[in-house]
Amino acid sequence: MTELARLSQMLIDESPARRASLDDLRSRSHKRHVRHWLQTVGALVVVLAVAFGAVQTEHSASTPPLPSTQLASYYEAAVNVSNSTLAAVGLPPTVAIPSRVTPSRSTVATNGVVSYVGAEYCPYCAFQRWALLVALSKFGTFTHLDNAIFSSSSDVYPHLASWSFVGTTYSSKYFTFDPTELTSSKRSRGGPGGFQRLQRMSAAQRVAFNKYNPQGSIPFIDVGNNYVTLGASSSPSVLEGLSLSEIGSDLNRPSSAVAQAIDGSANYLIAGLCTMTQTAAPALCSTSAIRSASRSLQTGTPSSTESPSATTYPVQPPTNAPLAVWKKWSVAEHRFWLHAAATYRSPNSACTVVKTFVTGRKLSKPLFGIPAGVWLWGMSLTGSCLPGHRGGLVARTH
Amino acid sequence: MFVESFDAWYDREHDRMIATLLLTTGDLELAVDGVDEACSRALERWPRVSSMESPSGWVYRVAMNHASRLARRRKTEERLFRKLVPKPDLPAPAGEIWELVASLPLRQRQVVMLRYVAELREGEISAALGISRGTVSSTLHDARQRLGKLLTDNNES
Numbered sequence: 001m002t003e004l005a006r007l008s009q010m011l012i013d014e015s016p017a018r019r020a021s022l023d024d025l026r027s028r029s030h031k032r033h034v035r036h037w038l039q040t041v042g043a044l045v046v047v048l049a050v051a052f053g054a055v056q057t058e059h060s061a062s063t064p065p066l067p068s069t070q071l072a073s074y075y076e077a078a079v080n081v082s083n084s085t086l087a088a089v090g091l092p093p094t095v096a097i098p099s100r101v102t103p104s105r106s107t108v109a110t111n112g113v114v115s116y117v118g119a120e121y122c123p124y125c126a127f128q129r130w131a132l133l134v135a136l137s138k139f140g141t142f143t144h145l146d147n148a149i150f151s152s153s154s155d156v157y158p159h160l161a162s163w164s165f166v167g168t169t170y171s172s173k174y175f176t177f178d179p180t181e182l183t184s185s186k187r188s189r190g191g192p193g194g195f196q197r198l199q200r201m202s203a204a205q206r207v208a209f210n211k212y213n214p215q216g217s218i219p220f221i222d223v224g225n226n227y228v229t230l231g232a233s234s235s236p237s238v239l240e241g242l243s244l245s246e247i248g249s250d251l252n253r254p255s256s257a258v259a260q261a262i263d264g265s266a267n268y269l270i271a272g273l274c275t276m277t278q279t280a281a282p283a284l285c286s287t288s289a290i291r292s293a294s295r296s297l298q299t300g301t302p303s304s305t306e307s308p309s310a311t312t313y314p315v316q317p318p319t320n321a322p323l324a325v326w327k328k329w330s331v332a333e334h335r336f337w338l339h340a341a342a343t344y345r346s347p348n349s350a351c352t353v354v355k356t357f358v359t360g361r362k363l364s365k366p367l368f369g370i371p372a373g374v375w376l377w378g379m380s381l382t383g384s385c386l387p388g389h390r391g392g393l394v395a396r397t398h
Numbered sequence: 399m400f401v402e403s404f405d406a407w408y409d410r411e412h413d414r415m416i417a418t419l420l421l422t423t424g425d426l427e428l429a430v431d432g433v434d435e436a437c438s439r440a441l442e443r444w445p446r447v448s449s450m451e452s453p454s455g456w457v458y459r460v461a462m463n464h465a466s467r468l469a470r471r472r473k474t475e476e477r478l479f480r481k482l483v484p485k486p487d488l489p490a491p492a493g494e495i496w497e498l499v500a501s502l503p504l505r506q507r508q509v510v511m512l513r514y515v516a517e518l519r520e521g522e523i524s525a526a527l528g529i530s531r532g533t534v535s536s537t538l539h540d541a542r543q544r545l546g547k548l549l550t551d552n553n554e555s
Binding site for chain 1: 404405408409412413414416417420421426429430433434435437438439441442488489491492494495498499510514515545549
């Protein structure tokens with residue numbers, strides 16, 4: 001140990017290291033603080049990035065991304081619904097006519113504006129977006145319409161394919177389009193209706209929404225402070241089980257249920273939009289289908305182009321009539337029930353109709369004088385009544 | 399109570415700290431970095447450190463911890479990047495002493511250096527290394543026996 005002490009004393013006396021100055025030590029302290037600060041900030045950034053990534057992953061898990069080709073095809077298909085297709089669809093009885101409103105001084109700010117208020121979870125909004133896309137693309141151009149979504153999986157008409165208006169821009173020489181998606185389809189405690197808040201209505205939009213829609217229904221469409229639609233214009237059931245591209249493809253087949261419901265709704269919206277064009281209206285505004293829709297908007301009643309068989313139960317042919325006559329009758333009966341399903345309201349105000357269905361079966365043997373091989377249609381529904389009220393949902397029979 | 403200024407303490411202890419760390423780690427770079435880091439921290443909080451029972455003990459503890467961290471980081475880098483950094487020879491007379499103490503386990507080397515080079519008391523060593531005083535005594539005893547045997551072997555060869 002003596003030897004160790006002697007040698008180490010030599011080492012101390014002839015130190016192999018230069019002594020740092022006090023300024024060097026202070027500078028080292030300063031650098032250490034900066035390093036700690038940067039590490040803290042870096043860690044925070046990482047935590048935020050991970051949290052953001054988790055949110056994104058959760059969001060994308062709830063709304064699976066769709067291939068870009070599918071997006072392109074639905075957009076192209078909806079935008080390219082031809083005037084002849086719209087004319088062929090006409091004004092089906094299953095489509096509700098937008099209501100005419102009396103503009104007041106309080107809602108003057110929405111003159112010249114097409115307003116949409118909806119939410120990403122809402123199945124009725126999924127339907128109405130399609131009709132809006134078909135109608136608005138006749139007057140202008142959408143960009144960034146690529147945020148594909150599904151409506152809520154736990155609501156009526158679950159998981160309907162659509163897209164969100166969030167991030168979308170629309171340009172038209174006739175009017176402006178002001179869309180608001182109030183919430184996403186992601187659940188959030190404390191959010192409006194239990195969903196995560198996305199956007200808020202503009203002040204002008206809120207005034208019109210409250211005035212024309214005291215029940216607060218969505219989707220709400222205000223066509224230039226002249227016409228409004230509350231809820232879906234037809235039953236969203238036509239979209240059930242269909243992908244974006246299938247819906248896009250059906251839009252161009254006038255006989256499809258999708259075209260009947262969506263293109264038919266779009267015809268009324270187009271008629272409303274035509275009133276906002278003032279001069280140089282597109283040629284579409286002067287077609288017979290749109291003129292007919294304009295008349296319906298003015299009067300609030302279905303135009304004469306509607307088939308009368310939609311509102312009255314078709315007269316049954318004689319039992320021995322040819323099968324072709326019976327098949328024609330079956331088509332008319334189907335139209336009648338579709339109209340009934342779209343317009344049916346519970347006679348009891350304490351009950352609410354949630355969903356209506358039109359179902360049919362091909363008769364395998366004669367029934368009530370209807371020969372075998374003919375499709376027989378009927379309507380059923382689901383709903384709920386307040387406690388103590390029963391039977392208020394029963395559909396009237398013919 | 400007399401409180402020594404940092405300048406005076408630093409002037410007196412710096413070279414001794416370098417020698418202690420150098421003979422503990424066997425690496426001049428680690429020793430210098432450890433001492434500079436510990437001294438910069440001591441300067442920053444000198445009023446508190448100087449009022450401790452053993453300011454030097456606190457600084458040795460910080461310096462050794464910092465040197466250990468640097469050594470671990472260096473090992474990880476070597477493993478990850480397959481980068482072998484050759485260790486420079488220690489300057490005389492450190493090289494001779496290192497040859498003698500290198501075979502001691504790290505804990506024994508630390509205790510021996512703090513006792514005979516840093517000239518800390520057993521109580522201060524116990525505080526500096528975070529071990530009991532009894533452990534310091536027994537470790538010193540074992541180290542002495544081992545060094546004695548090594549010195550005997552060296553002299554015989």
